[in-house]
Amino acid sequence: MKDTAGYIKLTEETLIYDNPLSKEEDIKGFILEGKAGISFEHQAMCLKNELDRDMGQQANYVLWCPEDFPENIKITWEFKPITDEGLCILFFAASGIEGKDLFDPSLAKRTGEYPQYHSGDLNAFHISYFRRKEADERAFHTCNLRKSKGFHLVANGADPIPGASDCKDFYQLEVYKYRSHIRFSMNDLTIFEFDDDGSLFGKLLTSGKIGFRQLAPLTAEYRNLKVYELC
Numbered sequence: 001m002k003d004t005a006g007y008i009k010l011t012e013e014t015l016i017y018d019n020p021l022s023k024e025e026d027i028k029g030f031i032l033e034g035k036a037g038i039s040f041e042h043q044a045m046c047l048k049n050e051l052d053r054d055m056g057q058q059a060n061y062v063l064w065c066p067e068d069f070p071e072n073i074k075i076t077w078e079f080k081p082i083t084d085e086g087l088c089i090l091f092f093a094a095s096g097i098e099g100k101d102l103f104d105p106s107l108a109k110r111t112g113e114y115p116q117y118h119s120g121d122l123n124a125f126h127i128s129y130f131r132r133k134e135a136d137e138r139a140f141h142t143c144n145l146r147k148s149k150g151f152h153l154v155a156n157g158a159d160p161i162p163g164a165s166d167c168k169d170f171y172q173l174e175v176y177k178y179r180s181h182i183r184f185s186m187n188d189l190t191i192f193e194f195d196d197d198g199s200l201f202g203k204l205l206t207s208g209k210i211g212f213r214q215l216a217p218l219t220a221e222y223r224n225l226k227v228y229e230l231c
Contacts, residue, residue, distance in 0.1 A: 011178055013074055017067060017227035021045040021077075027063070031103065034061030034112025036214070044170075044223040046082070049216035057113040059216035062091070064102070064209055065225070069093075071206040072178045072230040078170035078223045079130070084163050086218020087133045091117070091211040092175060094124035097149065102209050117213070118148045123205055126213070127175065127184055130161055133215055143184060143191050152201040157184070157192035170223065178230050180204060 019026055022043040032038075035050040051059040075092060096104045100121075107121040117126070128144045131137040141159035146152055161171055176183040180196040198204040210227070214220060 011072075011230040013228035013230050015226060016073075016229045017065075017069070017225070019065075019225045021223045021225055029066045031064040031066060032061060033064070033110045034058075036061040036063065038063075042221065044078075044080070044221040046219065046221045047212070047214050048219040049214075051216070053216040055216075057115075058111070060114065060213065061112040062089075062110070062117065062211045062213045064091075064094075064211040066209070067227075068101075068207060068209060069227055070229055073175075074177070074228040074230060075175040075210060075226070076228075077173055077225045079161075079173055080167055080170045080221045081130055081161065081164040082219040082221060083217065084165075085132050085138075086130070086220075087128055087137070087215040088130045088218070088220060089126050089128045089213035090173075090175065091124045091126045091209070091213065093177065093205040093208040094122055094211060095205075095208040097121050097123060112213075118146060118151045120149070122148065123202070124148050124208065125177075125182065125205060129159055129173070129184075129186075130218075130220070131159065132218070145182065145184065145192060145194055147196070147201045147205070150202065154196070154201055155182070155192040155194040157190075159191070160186060160189060170221070176230075 023040050037048045037050045039046045049059045096107050110116045142156050143159045145155040174185045182194045184191045
């Protein structure tokens with residue numbers, strides 16, 4: 001990224017979290033909001049809805065990593081859709097309002113329903129990818145970056161992941177968050193970038209937690225979650 005003088009500033013990265021997500025013990029301490037079926041049949045975390053899709057938002061869920069991560073980070077994970085219809089989201093820099101911890105008991109209870117996350121008692125960025133829920137999403141595939149509290153769409157780009165039947169392997173996903181700059185990539189292809197002015201959509205978001213959200217009736221696998229601190 002460029003500094004105020006226009007020079008390229010290189011960042012150094014240090015691995016601070018490494019989770020293969022290959023067995024049940026790897027998610028010990030993770031916090032599930034809503035209900036989901038979680039299995040590890042292929043040495044990867046497989047998520048699918050436990051409640052009937054006809055229940056709408058009540059059938060969706062969020063799985064939080066319990067760790068708190070610093071402001072400047074790079075997040076990488078591998079993703080593979082097993083079925084087509086549904087949607088995936090990664091939350092990051094997530095914290096409770098007024099500087100509270102995301103799991104502070106004074107915050108409103110969360111059960112996986114979307115409005116609780118974009119307009120509830122938390123602040124976060126979230127990236128929606130593999131968006132195949134509604135007919136228009138299936139017809140024109142995009143990835144969206146939103147900033148909350150609020151439902152602010154701040155960046156988007158094309159989603160190159162094909163339908164599940166054509167996915168022969170996992171895709172490498174990466175979120176780069178350094179100061180006010182965010183970049184999202186798949187297999188080293190940049191999907192979008194965003195520079196936050198800390199004003200138009202609320203103050204800058206700094207440290208916080210990471211969470212995976214998935215919408216019914218999608219089944220998908222995840223593995224090799226890594227977080228690097230940038231300096």
